[in-house]
Amino acid sequence: xxxxxxxxxxxxxxxxxxxxxxxxxxxxxxxxxxxxxxxxxxxxxxxxxxxxxxxxxxxxxxxxxxxxxxxxxxxxxxxxxxxxxxxxxxxxxxxxxxxxxxxxxxxxxxxxxxxxxxxxxxxxxxxxxxxxxxxxxxxxxxxxxxxxxxxxxxxxxxxxxxxxxxxxxxxxxxxxxxxxxxxxxxxxxxxxxxxxxxxxxxxxxxxxxxxxxxxxxxxxxxxxxxxxxxxxxxxxxxxxxxxxxxxxxxxxxxxxxxxxxxxxxxxxxxxxxxxxxxxxxxxxxxxxxxxxxxxxxxxxxxxxxxxxxxxxxxxxxxxxxxxxxxxxxxxxxxxxxxxxxxxxxxxxxxxxxxxxxxxxxxxxxxxxxxxxxxxxxxxxxxxxxxxxxxxxxxxxxxxxxxxxxxxxxxxxxxxxxxxxxxxxxxxxxxxxxxxxxxxxxxxxxxxxxxxxxxxxxxxxxxxxxxxxxxxxxxxxxxxxxxxxxxxxxxxxxxxxxxxxxxxxxxxxxxxxxxxxxxxxxxxxxxx
Numbered sequence: 001x002x003x004x005x006x007x008x009x010x011x012x013x014x015x016x017x018x019x020x021x022x023x024x025x026x027x028x029x030x031x032x033x034x035x036x037x038x039x040x041x042x043x044x045x046x047x048x049x050x051x052x053x054x055x056x057x058x059x060x061x062x063x064x065x066x067x068x069x070x071x072x073x074x075x076x077x078x079x080x081x082x083x084x085x086x087x088x089x090x091x092x093x094x095x096x097x098x099x100x101x102x103x104x105x106x107x108x109x110x111x112x113x114x115x116x117x118x119x120x121x122x123x124x125x126x127x128x129x130x131x132x133x134x135x136x137x138x139x140x141x142x143x144x145x146x147x148x149x150x151x152x153x154x155x156x157x158x159x160x161x162x163x164x165x166x167x168x169x170x171x172x173x174x175x176x177x178x179x180x181x182x183x184x185x186x187x188x189x190x191x192x193x194x195x196x197x198x199x200x201x202x203x204x205x206x207x208x209x210x211x212x213x214x215x216x217x218x219x220x221x222x223x224x225x226x227x228x229x230x231x232x233x234x235x236x237x238x239x240x241x242x243x244x245x246x247x248x249x250x251x252x253x254x255x256x257x258x259x260x261x262x263x264x265x266x267x268x269x270x271x272x273x274x275x276x277x278x279x280x281x282x283x284x285x286x287x288x289x290x291x292x293x294x295x296x297x298x299x300x301x302x303x304x305x306x307x308x309x310x311x312x313x314x315x316x317x318x319x320x321x322x323x324x325x326x327x328x329x330x331x332x333x334x335x336x337x338x339x340x341x342x343x344x345x346x347x348x349x350x351x352x353x354x355x356x357x358x359x360x361x362x363x364x365x366x367x368x369x370x371x372x373x374x375x376x377x378x379x380x381x382x383x384x385x386x387x388x389x390x391x392x393x394x395x396x397x398x399x400x401x402x403x404x405x406x407x408x409x410x411x412x413x414x415x416x417x418x419x420x421x422x423x424x425x426x427x428x429x430x431x432x433x434x435x436x437x438x439x440x441x442x443x444x445x446x447x448x449x450x451x452x453x454x455x456x457x458x459x460x461x462x463x464x465x466x467x468x469x470x471x472x473x474x475x476x477x478x479x480x481x482x483x484x485x486x487x488x489x490x491x492x493x494x495x496x497x498x499x500x501x502x503x504x505x506x507x508x509x510x511x512x513x514x515x516x517x518x519x520x521x522x523x524x525x526x527x
Contacts, residue, residue, distance in 0.1 A: 004392035005451050008046030009401050011422040012039050012413045023064045025071050028088055034058035040088045045455045047423055050091050051411035056080040061126050067133030077127040077138055081120020098148050099161035131182035131210035139175030145215045166238045173219035177274045181281040182210030184319050214284050218271035220247045222286055243301025250290050276317050279324040287314040293329050295341050305344035309337045316360040330357040330371055352379055398429040428462045436469050
């Protein structure tokens with residue numbers, strides 16, 4: 001973040017990367033793929049730690065445990081209908097396997113013992129831990145969300161799967177996103193006394209629990225679930241539905257005067273793309289397929305705001321790590337909007353891309369927003385003027401990034417050209433542009449010394465004479481697009497204000513060029 005230099009390139013997947021997760025102590029990063037494999041790497045140098053194999057379908061989501069005693073416990077969900085809990089550091093430890101009960105057993109008629117090899121008739125799209133890491137929730141293609149015990153061990157019989165502890169039924173379509181309350185900032189919200197704010201509804205103490213759940217679906221609804229008291233668990237389940245949050249219809253377009261031609265109103269799809277809790281757990285925010293952001297009061301399920309600003313669907317939502325009023329959305333329209341969710345107004349609107357924005361997040365200190373688009377560009381919006389990042393090149397590739405790999409039966413890989421692990425090659429590889437042509441001196445040495453210095457290493461150029469330029473052995477359909485041709489399409493990104501210092505009287509739009517936020521660069525990003 002400081003220099004905007006690419007520190008390392010992690011290679012090994014044979015399919016598209018579906019999710020990334022970073023351990024809570026910032027030691028490991030895991031990547032999942034539709035090649036059914038999870039790979040774990042060390043931060044920040046990208047040293048490969050483990051290759052986790054076992055799923056028979058695409059791995060759809062992964063998450064590290066927030067429990068202090070289990071920081072390297074990694075949860076995964078898959079299209080094969082199972083979840084697994086792995087030791088991310090040790091492939092010798094078999095994962096715990098979670099399989100849903102047969103349908104008749106789930107209804108209360110136990111059909112006897114089951115096996116982890118049972119074929120599941122649904123896919124699991126998403127998974128999430130609660131704030132303590134003791135329970136996790138999943139969403140599936142069978143319209144159900146399920147709760148699972150993350151602390152149960154199957155060490156006595158590794159082949160015996162774990163079953164769900166509760167089933168949440170209420171949606172009519174795929175459950176595509178789930179989240180526990182208290183997890184938007186790892187339940188670290190304690191810096192602002194929100195009870196003293198005026199015009200803010202008061203909430204019952206029960207709504208500050210970290211075991212409330214919100215689920216959403218393409219059926220156009222979201223549901224808030226709350227835990228039952230221990231005395232009322234029984235057969236009724238451990239969680240109950242508190243509020244069914246229906247997506248309201250969009251505003252009606254203006255109609256001509258009476259007697260004139262009437263405009264035909266076509267049905268508008270109102271599915272929910274994703275949903276999150278606000279930092280203080282008071283609100284639920286959802287990205288709707290009709291381009292709106294809806295905000296509900298979590299205490300009574302009432303709609304607070306229906307926010308319009310995007311012109312295409314939004315799949316990126318995040319809340320500021322310190323300020324409970326601030327949230328961010330980014331969409332397929334290339335637009336990023338920072339919202340005041342109490343007032344229901346945009347603080348700033350950024351037209352930053354001609355391409356679809358597919359991922360984004362506030363930095364942990366709240367001073368930056370990082371975004372990526374569907375053509376591999378990374379946008380870094382930082383405070384300050386970005387002097388430290390001015391030397392960063394737009395294209396940042398390493399010479400071996402797209403060279404062929406050799407893989408063994410365990411999933412470990414070596415570079416075919418140098419016969420060393422990609423990590424070893426990467427530490428001495430030249431920085432290149434999008435055509436795989438190394439940058440000239442003195443920039444190359446300056447960059448490598450700063451990059452490797454940050455990793456505690458020295459720059460020693462490789463004595464090998466390696467091929468430069470694109471790898472002609474790659475199939476033509478996998479050739480990289482000519483990024484240089486996009487230069488004319490990339491407009492300078494607008495500056496934006498510091499949301500931590502935002503006050504309501506600031507106008508939404510401003511021509512002030514002295515903002516302490518400044519866009520520092522657009523970099524190539526590799527999944």
